[in-house]
Amino acid sequence: GAVVSQHPSRVICKSGTSVKIECRSLDFQATTMFWYRQFPKQSLMLMATSNEGSKATYEQGVEKDKFLINHASLTLSTLTVTSAHPEDSSFYICSARVRTSAWNEQFFGPGTRLTVL
Amino acid sequence: QKEVEQDPGPLSVPEGAIVSLNCTYSNSAFQYFMWYRQYSRKGPELLMYTYSSGNKEDGRFTAQVDKSSKYISLFIRDSQPSDSATYLCAMSFYGQNFVFGPGTRLSVLP
Numbered sequence: 001g002a003v004v005s006q007h008p009s010r011v012i013c014k015s016g017t018s019v020k021i022e023c024r025s026l027d028f029q030a031t032t033m034f035w036y037r038q039f040p041k042q043s044l045m046l047m048a049t050s051n052e053g054s055k056a057t058y059e060q061g062v063e064k065d066k067f068l069i070n071h072a073s074l075t076l077s078t079l080t081v082t083s084a085h086p087e088d089s090s091f092y093i094c095s096a097r098v099r100t101s102a103w104n105e106q107f108f109g110p111g112t113r114l115t116v117l
Numbered sequence: 118q119k120e121v122e123q124d125p126g127p128l129s130v131p132e133g134a135i136v137s138l139n140c141t142y143s144n145s146a147f148q149y150f151m152w153y154r155q156y157s158r159k160g161p162e163l164l165m166y167t168y169s170s171g172n173k174e175d176g177r178f179t180a181q182v183d184k185s186s187k188y189i190s191l192f193i194r195d196s197q198p199s200d201s202a203t204y205l206c207a208m209s210f211y212g213q214n215f216v217f218g219p220g221t222r223l224s225v226l227p
Binding site: 004006034041042043044046049091093095104105106107108109110111113 | 125153158159160161162163166205209211214215217218219220222
C-alpha cells in the first residue's frame, strides 16, 4: 500500500508557541489530504480537508486561524497549531486520498503526539 | 444518536478464540465500509473494506455488511496476541469523507 509519513512523531512545546506538523505521501500523489485529531481512547475526529493548491475546508468547531493548513504540493501538507495551549495536546493524524482508487481510499500517517505544557 | 456506534470495550479473549467486532450506523447512504486496526500511538491501517452489502474474507478476517439492519461486523479467527489493538470501523459514500466509530479495544491473551 501507499506510504504516508508524518514529522515529527512527537513534539513537546510551551504554551503560546506554534508547532508545525508535516504530512507527506511518499510514493504517490495526493490531491487531497485530511487532518484528524484523536484524544485518548476516542475515535478520529476530522479537523479539515486539504486540497492541493486551494484553501482547506474546516469541520464545524475547528478554528481555521488556530489550525493553519497548507497543501503546497501533491505530496506535502502541513498543519500549524498556532499559539498552542494545553487543551490542544492530542494525537494528530493525517491521511492522503488515493485519487485513482475507485472508492477514494485513504492512507494514514503514523501520527504526531503533541504535548503542550 | 451518533452516526456510527461501536462498543468501546475493552474486549479480552484467549488466544485462538474467534473475535466478533460490530458497528451500527444511522445513515443509509453509506456505501463503503472499512475496518482499520490501530496499534497504540500509531496511525490506523486498513484491514478490509466492503462495498454495499455482503461478506468479504481475507485470511483470518471476515467482514460482513448488512445494510438492511445498518450493521457491520468483523470476525477474527484464531486470534493471536499480535491482534491486540483498537479496531475502528469507518464508513463513507463515494467522494465523501470517512466517518469513524469510536473503536473497540481488543486484548488477546496468550
